[in-house]
Amino acid sequence: MSKDKVIIIGAGLCGLYTAYLLQQKGFEVLVLEANDRIGGRIKTVTASTGVTVEMGATWFGNQHHNLLTLVHEFNIPYFRQHTQGISLFETMSFVPPQKFEISEAEEPSFRIEGGTKVLIEQLISKVGIEHIKTQTKVTSIKEQGNQLVVTDTNGNSYFADKVISTVPPNLGINTITFEPNLPDNLVQVAQKTHTWMGESIKFAVAYTTPFWREQNYSGTLFSQASIIQEMYDHTSFDHNGFALKGFLNAGTSVLSKEERQQKVITQLTTFFGPEAAHYVSYNEKVWREESLTFHPYDQLVLAHQNNGHMVFQKPLLNGKLYLSGSETALQHPGYMDGAVAAAKTISSQF
Ligand SMILES: Cc1cc2nc3c(=O)[nH]c(=O)nc-3n(C[C@H](O)[C@H](O)[C@H](O)COP(=O)(O)OP(=O)(O)OC[C@H]3O[C@@H](n4cnc5c(N)ncnc54)[C@H](O)[C@@H]3O)c2cc1C
Numbered sequence: 291m292s293k294d295k296v297i298i299i300g301a302g303l304c305g306l307y308t309a310y311l312l313q314q315k316g317f318e319v320l321v322l323e324a325n326d327r328i329g330g331r332i333k334t335v336t337a338s339t340g341v342t343v344e345m346g347a348t349w350f351g352n353q354h355h356n357l358l359t360l361v362h363e364f365n366i367p368y369f370r371q372h373t374q375g376i377s378l379f380e381t382m383s384f385v386p387p388q389k390f391e392i393s394e395a396e397e398p399s400f401r402i403e404g405g406t407k408v409l410i411e412q413l414i415s416k417v418g419i420e421h422i423k424t425q426t427k428v429t430s431i432k433e434q435g436n437q438l439v440v441t442d443t444n445g446n447s448y449f450a451d452k453v454i455s456t457v458p459p460n461l462g463i464n465t466i467t468f469e470p471n472l473p474d475n476l477v478q479v480a481q482k483t484h485t486w487m488g489e490s491i492k493f494a495v496a497y498t499t500p501f502w503r504e505q506n507y508s509g510t511l512f513s514q515a516s517i518i519q520e521m522y523d524h525t526s527f528d529h530n531g532f533a534l535k536g537f538l539n540a541g542t543s544v545l546s547k548e549e550r551q552q553k554v555i556t557q558l559t560t561f562f563g564p565e566a567a568h569y570v571s572y573n574e575k576v577w578r579e580e581s582l583t584f585h586p587y588d589q590l591v592l593a594h595q596n597n598g599h600m601v602f603q604k605p606l607l608n609g610k611l612y613l614s615g616s617e618t619a620l621q622h623p624g625y626m627d628g629a630v631a632a633a634k635t636i637s638s639q640f
Contacts, residue, residue: 293317294451294640297440299428299466302330303347304615304629305456306413307360309421311637320450321417322442324427324582328414331487331583332626334405337571341531342405343494343524345575346487347626348535349399354627356634364412367403372523375508378561383515387561392510403527406626427582431455432469433607454636456615456629458485459602461585468607476601476613481588483596483617486624488584491543493518493554493574494535500525501565502534509534511561517542517553534558543578550574597623605639612636 293316298305301323309319327333333346349371350357361368373392380387402408414422427443431453440448455462459480463472471477500523502509509523521536542550551572558566578584602618605611614636619628 296452297450298454300456301328301422304633307633309417321422322426323424326425329410332406334407337496339496339570341496341533345492347406351399356630357627368400369527371399373508375506377508377510380513380515430467438610454612454614459483464585479599479601484591489540489578491538491576494533495569496533496571500532502562516557518557543576
């Protein structure tokens with residue numbers, strides 16, 4: 291008997307890993323991705339100095355067993371986030387920041403050597419690029435007899451025995467139509483399911499030297515008063531590329547890129563001195579503007595709200611449709627670990 295034909299919507303970490311696991315079981319899999327880029331919320335870019343900077347997912351820890359198992363299985367090397375030296379905490383703009391040191395005993399966080407994109411590249415090569423169709427935005431999923439018909443914005447239709455959507459639930463429920471309608475309670479929960487980091491602004495400033503390390507600063511900075519809210523040293527694992535990278539105040543999404551850039555450099559110069567003004571490049575990503583990740587909520591939704599909710603654990607449309615993706619995971623939902631966990635949970639049901 292031939293195995294089910296499976297369509298996976300979304301070529302982020304969850305979609306790609308689900309495809310890999312199902313292929314291992316002998317299923318015929320097609321991944322449909324709306325973007326011209328593969329990776330979803332994993333987005334590593336190379337700045338002009340050659341240093342790779344993360345505009346999306348970056349860190350993981352020893353608690354992230356699902357991700358660590360995958361990283362070890364694929365022999366992907368990783369290294370510890372640099373935190374040694376003086377870190378800064380700014381409570382108010384009119385008083386100098388407090389200085390503190392992060393204990394060596396603190397639970398470490400890790401980064402993948404060469405950038406998080408290495409994980410995506412490995413998955414693409416294992417799944418096979420011929421099984422991933424980019425620039426294919428799914429708009430509807432309809433039940434037709436024992437099958438599901440998936441339609442995209444190009445007017446193409448795809449038939450599958452099973453469909454797994456890895457689109458963040460709030461985005462999926464608002465941008466894909468389902469026939470017959472999905473249960474009301476599921477729709478309501480999905481609309482109140484937070485998409486992790488969907489509102490965030492990531493930035494990175496590349497330098498030719500790690501001048502902050504030379505002044506015994508760690509590069510770690512937390513601020514309640516300025517545009518940069520959280521920042522870390524982003525030196526590459528081989529010490530060939532240097533950058534500072536972190537998150538900006540999400541409210542500054544109303545500013546232009548140039549305005550944000552200028553405020554960032556002013557803040558860095560205030561804290562680390564004039565050398566901070568001699569940067570090579572500035573990169574940023576306003577995730578709120580990424581319509582393939584973020585969809586506005588029609589009410590207040592708190593961070594991680596409804597992540598891992600029980601409504602996502604059961605298949606729909608007579609067992610043919612699965613809602614997956616990191617936000618549906620029972621372990622570390624919202625994080626890369628959750629994306630891997632969700633892939634394992636769904637594929638184990640096949
Ligand atoms: C700024 C930022 C920082 C982060 N930092 C960390 C971190 O340090 N550590 C960590 O563990 N996690 C972090 N995360 C979270 C992590 O990126 C996610 O948990 C993980 O990448 C989610 O993978 P996913 O496959 O479930 O979803 P996604 O990566 O969102 O993939 C969904 C895919 O579906 C596609 N898509 C959307 N709509 C359609 C459609 N209609 N048709 C077809 N395709 C569609 C999208 O283009 C996307 O490729 C961060 C996220 C962001 C944005």
